[in-house]
Amino acid sequence: xxxxxxxxxxxxxxxxxxxxxxxxxxxxxxxxxxxxxxxxxxxxxxxxxxxxxxxxxxxxxxxxxxxxxxxxxxxxxxxxxxxxxxxxxxxxxxxxxxxxxxxxxxxxxxxxxxxxxxxxxxxxxxxxxxxxxxxxxxxxxxxxxxxxxxxxxxxxxxxxxxxxxxxxxxxxxxxxxxxxxxxxxxxxxxxxxxxxxxxxxxxxxxxxxxxxxxxxxxxxxxxxxxxxxxxxxxxxxxxxxxxxxxxxxxxxxxxxxxxxxxxxxxxxxxxxxxxxxxxxxxxxxxxxxxxxxxxxxxxxxxxxxxxxxxxxxxxxxxxxxxxxxxxxxxxxxxxxxxxxxxxxxxxxxxxxxxxxxxxxxxxxxxxxxxxxxxxxxxxxxxxxxxxxxxxxxxxxxxxxxxxxxxxxxxxxxxxxxxxxxxxxxxxxxxxxxxxxxxxxxxxxxxxxxxxxxxxxxxxxxxxxxxxxxxxxxxxxxxxxxxxxxxxxxxxxxxxxxx
Amino acid sequence: xxxxxxxxxxxxxxxxxxxxxxxxxxxxxxxxxxxxxxxxxxxxxxxxxxxxxxxxxxxxxxxxxxxxxxxxxxxxxxxxxxxxxxxxxxxxxxxxxxxxxxxxxxxxxxxxxxxxxxxxxxxxxxxxxxxxxxxxxxxxxxxxxxxxxxxxxxxxxxxxxxxxxxxxxxxxxxxxxxxxxxxxxxxxxxxxxxxxxxxxxxxxxxxxxxxxxxxxxxxxxxxxxxxxxxxxxxxxxxxxxxxxxxxxxxxxxxxxxxxxxxxxxxxxxxxxxxxxxxxxxxxxxxxxxxxxxxxxxxxxxxxx
Numbered sequence: 011x012x013x014x015x016x017x018x019x020x021x022x023x024x025x026x027x028x029x030x031x032x033x034x035x036x037x038x039x040x041x042x043x044x045x046x047x048x049x050x051x052x053x054x055x056x057x058x059x060x061x062x063x064x065x066x067x068x069x070x071x072x073x074x075x076x077x078x079x080x081x082x083x084x085x086x087x088x089x090x091x092x093x094x095x096x097x098x099x100x101x102x103x104x105x106x107x108x109x110x111x112x113x114x115x116x117x118x119x120x121x122x123x124x125x126x127x128x129x130x131x132x133x134x135x136x137x138x139x140x141x142x143x144x145x146x147x148x149x150x151x152x153x154x155x156x157x158x159x160x161x162x163x164x165x166x167x168x169x170x171x172x173x174x175x176x177x178x179x180x181x182x183x184x185x186x187x188x189x190x191x192x193x194x195x196x197x198x199x200x201x202x203x204x205x206x207x208x209x210x211x212x213x214x215x216x217x218x219x220x221x222x223x224x225x226x227x228x229x230x231x232x233x234x235x236x237x238x239x240x241x242x243x244x245x246x247x248x249x250x251x252x253x254x255x256x257x258x259x260x261x262x263x264x265x266x267x268x269x270x271x272x273x274x275x276x277x278x279x280x281x282x283x284x285x286x287x288x289x290x291x292x293x294x295x296x297x298x299x300x301x302x303x304x305x306x307x308x309x310x311x312x313x314x315x316x317x318x319x320x321x322x323x324x325x326x327x328x329x330x331x332x333x334x335x336x337x338x339x340x341x342x343x344x345x346x347x348x349x350x351x352x353x354x355x356x357x358x359x360x361x362x363x364x365x366x367x368x369x370x371x372x373x374x375x376x377x378x379x380x381x382x383x384x385x386x387x388x389x390x391x392x393x394x395x396x397x398x399x400x401x402x403x404x405x406x407x408x409x410x411x412x413x414x415x416x417x418x419x420x421x422x423x424x425x426x427x428x429x430x431x432x433x434x435x436x437x438x439x440x441x442x443x444x445x446x447x448x449x450x451x452x453x454x455x456x457x458x459x460x461x462x463x464x465x466x467x468x469x470x471x472x473x474x475x476x477x478x479x480x481x482x483x484x485x486x487x488x489x490x491x492x493x494x495x496x497x498x499x500x501x502x503x504x505x506x507x508x
Numbered sequence: 509x510x511x512x513x514x515x516x517x518x519x520x521x522x523x524x525x526x527x528x529x530x531x532x533x534x535x536x537x538x539x540x541x542x543x544x545x546x547x548x549x550x551x552x553x554x555x556x557x558x559x560x561x562x563x564x565x566x567x568x569x570x571x572x573x574x575x576x577x578x579x580x581x582x583x584x585x586x587x588x589x590x591x592x593x594x595x596x597x598x599x600x601x602x603x604x605x606x607x608x609x610x611x612x613x614x615x616x617x618x619x620x621x622x623x624x625x626x627x628x629x630x631x632x633x634x635x636x637x638x639x640x641x642x643x644x645x646x647x648x649x650x651x652x653x654x655x656x657x658x659x660x661x662x663x664x665x666x667x668x669x670x671x672x673x674x675x676x677x678x679x680x681x682x683x684x685x686x687x688x689x690x691x692x693x694x695x696x697x698x699x700x701x702x703x704x705x706x707x708x709x710x711x712x713x714x715x716x717x718x719x720x721x722x723x724x725x726x727x728x729x730x731x732x733x734x735x736x737x738x739x740x741x742x743x744x745x746x747x748x749x750x751x752x753x754x755x756x757x758x759x760x761x762x763x764x765x766x767x768x769x770x771x772x773x774x775x776x777x778x779x780x781x782x783x784x785x786x787x788x789x790x791x792x793x794x795x796x797x798x799x800x801x802x803x804x805x806x807x808x809x810x811x812x
Binding site: 057076077078081089093094095096097098102106107109111115116117 | 676677678679680681685688689691692694695696697698
């Protein structure tokens with residue numbers, strides 16, 4: 011790609027960027043959200059067109075106007091949000107768009123299964139071609155995506171944030187797959203902001219910031235520190251977490267049990283307590299009851315037995331509003347599903363859960379000026395980058411959306427905060443920022459329950475750690491006792507000796 | 509009630525089923541491509557009307573049929589352009605189109621025939637009937653299938669063809685995939701919008717057949733707003749069948765039976781009530797269906 015420039019209105023997403031990719035090479039493209047790496051890849055994959063610049067493949071200038079052109083040029087992309095059809099089988103998804111036919115109109119599914127099996131053997135990535143995608147865990151879905159790209163005959167494969175949704179085990183598997191593909195002669199572009207992955211697999215690293223190409227380096231010549239410095243533009247200081255005086259009990263969950271369908275409870279006799287000035291982490295592979303726990307705590311879901319006491323009030327099975335009134339705020343795990351209204355404006359999204367305050371609303375009518383000021387204030391304080399407070403929140407990048415939600419919930423100044431996956435899929439700068447804000451809240455003496463499938467996050471912030479496995483609390487550690495090995499073992503259903 | 513009377517009721521049921529079945533197939537064809545087509549009623553009515561007008565001028569069955577089908581397709585095409593290309597809400601487009609067709613047909617009736625109400629006679633011809641002479645051995649069976657047209661049978665064949673199309677062909681596979689995720693289809697070079705527009709136009713063609721049978725199947729007649737909600741009944745039939753083309757035959761027959769009962773019971777029960785039967789049954793059936801589906805959905809949701 012040579013001299014690629016792309017602007018959206020006044021915002022220059024890519025400013026004269028050139029990159030080369032050699033055969034059989036893994037090139038990592040790193041940068042914060044909004045650095046322009048996604049835009050650059052969309053141009054390469056034909057989802058966007060560049061204002062100027064050209065793309066050469068094997069020395070020839072190619073015009074790529076649609077994904078279809080890109081596929082024809084041998085470029086494939088494993089997107090962050092999988093482009094799969096859940097009700098269809100793996101084989102059907104893989105051959106999609108290039109289906110083997112019989113008598114010109116009929117879909118020859120038997121042939122499809124056969125070629126998928128052949129493809130699996132060729133690349134050593136195994137899947138059951140007849141399994142429905144809906145029944146596959148995320149890691150397997152990603153493997154199906156990769157096989158699909160290979161089936162389309164791609165020589166250049168773009169991975170867009172491939173590890174964002176994976177468990178640690180799946181990430182290891184993925185990195186191995188990427189290396190295998192390189193060995194098979196494929197050229198790979200890896201877009202990520204997880205620098206440890208870059209160090210593990212990449213040959214070269216390209217750092218982008220604010221639409222500019224900052225530096226291209228050989229992996230051996232750089233370090234995680236240098237890359238993060240180049241990405242963010244300043245150094246991130248490592249945080250010392252001060253031990254502080256813990257306050258009174260803010261949250262206590264007693265014998266909480268939520269029945270499942272198959273007779274087995276989803277949450278099984280869970281006891282949790284969190285004191286003021288304390289961050290308590292819940293570690294666990296996602297799907298072990300954490301989501302349900304959050305729903306019970308916030309009042310979205312009714313449970314069968316047990317008690318939840320927040321800030322001295324028994325809120326068991328109380329409606330959401332009463333729950334919040336008692337002093338509970340929540341950064342939900344899925345910012346798009348629970349956390350915001352995609353088509354609503356930034357102001358509207360900011361005042362959710364605040365709107366009843368008298369300076370924002372009187373007699374059922376909003377005070378427009380105050381709501382705007384409020385929204386702009388919290389967005390300024392939490393470094394949300396936006397063009398207009400009237401724009402729809404769906405126009406913001408994931409990191410900025412998350413910062414807005416965190417801002418909204420922290421600004422509740424509630425004694426208790428649930429922070430569920432507060433930094434999932436966002437860049438280092440934003441992660442660092444949010445972590446800072448959570449610690450600030452802790453220092454103010456509030457209680458935080460941190461639920462995360464990212465172990466490093468749990469370890470970075472928590473004073474105490476619970477491990478959840480199959481709906482039960484499998485173990486509890488203080489900061490001093492906990493090690494990645496011990497917690498990881500319990501997360502996988504193992505038991506500690508003694 | 510004697511046997512032959514029952515046979516006659518069944519015969520009426522078949523007649524009433526055909527337009528509903530065609531429209532239901534049109535509806536599910538759209539639904540499978542993630543398009544909610546509310547304009548079925550208008551598509552049916554336009555086809556009925558244009559078929560009768562063509563019949564009035566030409567007295568030719570084939571020309572009338574083609575004209576009717578073309579009218580259904582044309583109305584559907586307008587719907588597709590608004591709804592899919594310009595992204596107008598389905599309810600808005602559908603309701604507007606239904607009302608528009610209803611008033612335009614009434615208006616044109618006034619212009620062409622000088623009166624509103626009913627158009628009949630003028631040497632207009634009905635669809636060609638098929639009488640299965642090999643059934644003559646049994647008066648019951650003979651009466652049951654008496655005077656049905658080719659298109660009445662065609663409905664069931666089309667249902668099977670659509671089933672095969674979805675199940676076996678690449679094109680049908682793409683059609684279904686667009687119904688699941690248009691974005692994913694687009695990202696893989698399958699043009700979802702084109703498939704959706706095609707689906708709506710095909711629903712118009714299907715409704716075209718339905719509308720023609722409705723106007724020219726039994727007595728050749730057009731009356732103002734003569735489809736009287738059959739498009740909506742068909743939507744009910746399609747959703748009750750969970751958009752499965754073969755099950756849609758069953759659900760359409762159910763509504764056909766209700767329509768037929770509402771006519772045949774008129775001699776016995778207050779006609780205001782009998783007239784309401786099909787609509788009451790639609791509400792009832794959709795409620796029952798809705799409850800069942802919600803219960804089914806709740807189960808896996810609990811598991812997840």
